Amino acid sequence: xxxxxxxxxxxxxxxxxxxxxxxxxxxxxxxxxxxxxxxxxxxxxxxxxxxxxxxxxxxxxxxxxxxxxxxxxxxxxxxxxxxxxxxxxxxxxxxxxxxxxxxxxxxxxxxxxxxxxxxxxxxxxxxxxxxxxxxxxxxxxxxxxxxxxxxxxxxxxxxxxxxxxxxxxxxxxxxxxxxxxxxxxxxxxxxxxxxxxxxxxxxxxxxxxxxxxxxxxxxxxxxxxxxxxxxxxxxxxxxxxxxxxxxxxxxxxxxxxxxxxxxxxxxxxxxxxxxx
Numbered sequence: 001x002x003x004x005x006x007x008x009x010x011x012x013x014x015x016x017x018x019x020x021x022x023x024x025x026x027x028x029x030x031x032x033x034x035x036x037x038x039x040x041x042x043x044x045x046x047x048x049x050x051x052x053x054x055x056x057x058x059x060x061x062x063x064x065x066x067x068x069x070x071x072x073x074x075x076x077x078x079x080x081x082x083x084x085x086x087x088x089x090x091x092x093x094x095x096x097x098x099x100x101x102x103x104x105x106x107x108x109x110x111x112x113x114x115x116x117x118x119x120x121x122x123x124x125x126x127x128x129x130x131x132x133x134x135x136x137x138x139x140x141x142x143x144x145x146x147x148x149x150x151x152x153x154x155x156x157x158x159x160x161x162x163x164x165x166x167x168x169x170x171x172x173x174x175x176x177x178x179x180x181x182x183x184x185x186x187x188x189x190x191x192x193x194x195x196x197x198x199x200x201x202x203x204x205x206x207x208x209x210x211x212x213x214x215x216x217x218x219x220x221x222x223x224x225x226x227x228x229x230x231x232x233x234x235x236x237x238x239x240x241x242x243x244x245x246x247x248x249x250x251x252x253x254x255x256x257x258x259x260x261x262x263x264x265x266x267x268x269x270x271x272x273x274x275x276x
Contacts, residue, residue, distance in 0.1 A: 007044075009103060011086050019046060030054035032061075036106070043106035049099045058099070060165035060180075065100055067164040071140060078136040081107055081153065081160050107153035107160065111212045120244065127209060127245075128268050129159040134205060135264040137161060138198055143168045145196045147185060147204035149212065168196060183226035184218060189257045191227040199262045206252030213242045213249075231255060244274050 019035035021028075022045075031053025035046045049061040068076070068083055076083075087100040110130060115123050130152055137144055144151070146166035153160050166180050173195045181190055187203035190196065211217050214237075220226040236249050248270050251261035261267055 006082055007084065007103075007105070009084060009086070011101075014046065014086070014101065014103075027057070030057050032057050045104045045106060047102045047104070051099060061099065061102075063167065064164045065102065067142065067167045068102070070142075075136070075140045079133060079140060079161055081105055081155055081162060104162065107155055107162075109150050110152040110154050110159055111149040111208065114215060115213055115242070116215070120241075123213075123242075123245075124271050124274075126159075127248075128271055130205065130209075131264050131268050131271075133159040133161055134201060138170070138201070138264070141170050143170055143173065143196055143198065143201050144204075145201065146180065146182065147201060147208065148182060149208045152208075170198070173197060183220070183223055183230075186226065186230060187257065187260075188231040188255045191231055194257070197257070197262075199257045199260045202252050202260060202262050202264075202267075206249055209245070210236065210238075210249055210253070213238055213245060245271075247274065 017037050019037050021034070022036055023032050023034045027034075031050035033046075033048045033050065037044055037046075047061070049058050051058065065085060068080070068085060071079065081104050084103040085100050086103065110126065118126070133152070134144070134147075142164075144161060144164065144166070145168045146163065151161055151163050153162055168176050176195060181196070185204035185207050187200040190200055207218065218229065218234075220229050232255075234253065234255070236246055236253065238246055238249070248267060251267065251270065254260040
């Protein structure tokens with residue numbers, strides 16, 4: 001299913017729809033509201049947050065709104081799905097909403113397709129697409145700062161990113177004290193309380209690529225075990241068919257930040273020129 005290039009809903013229209021609540025009970029109790037509905041064969045998502053609920057979630061949602069509002073039209077086209085922000089109070093499914101509403105179309109995760117169904121050239125193409133959208137984000141002056149496989153989606157054969165609640169302006173990283181990160185994707189330096197960076201985004205994407213190529217998720221029992229895995233034990237072991245990607249993953253997953261390749265253009269060139 002292709003994502004519609006543009007759409008426009010008004011508040012009255014949304015309030016009249018029978019929206020299906022998709023918020024998990026714990027998040028619902030903390031004020032998060034996520035709904036979906038179908039229209040003309042397209043699924044849409046509506047995301048918002050009640051005020052005076054959970055400050056961390058309020059701040060995260062406000063951060064995501066600020067990210068979208070900071071983008072130029074061309075930047076948005078190169079990074080995100082089509083979106084709409086409605087900044088009016090409303091009552092939706094009997095919930096009083098005071099924060100703006102973020103509306104997005106549904107899109108398929110890029111990594112749902114197993115690499116085993118693709119040729120090496122197709123795998124390279126997909127990886128280059130993913131690197132390109134992250135490069136566009138960094139060029140726009142932002143870190144994603146919470147990359148996971150499900151945050152990369154497909155829009156008319158292009159890779160796009162979603163979920164910018166933890167995103168950080170690159171110029172502000174040194175002033176960002178909170179470290180909200182998922183241990184599975186955390187670069188070694190983050191376990192030592194260093195600030196997030198382009199290099200930590202690259203590392204997270206390297207883990208995403210690695211798990212996708214192996215079709216196997218990394219495992220650790222707790223935060224300490226994740227720290228040991230990323231800082232000491234992680235070794236790249238790929239199926240023989242995908243050994244051609246090992247050098248790229250080694251560049252992305254170097255344990256020392258200063259040795260990690262953060263030049264995405266160089267990573268893409270490496271993928272293109274790598275012998276199979």
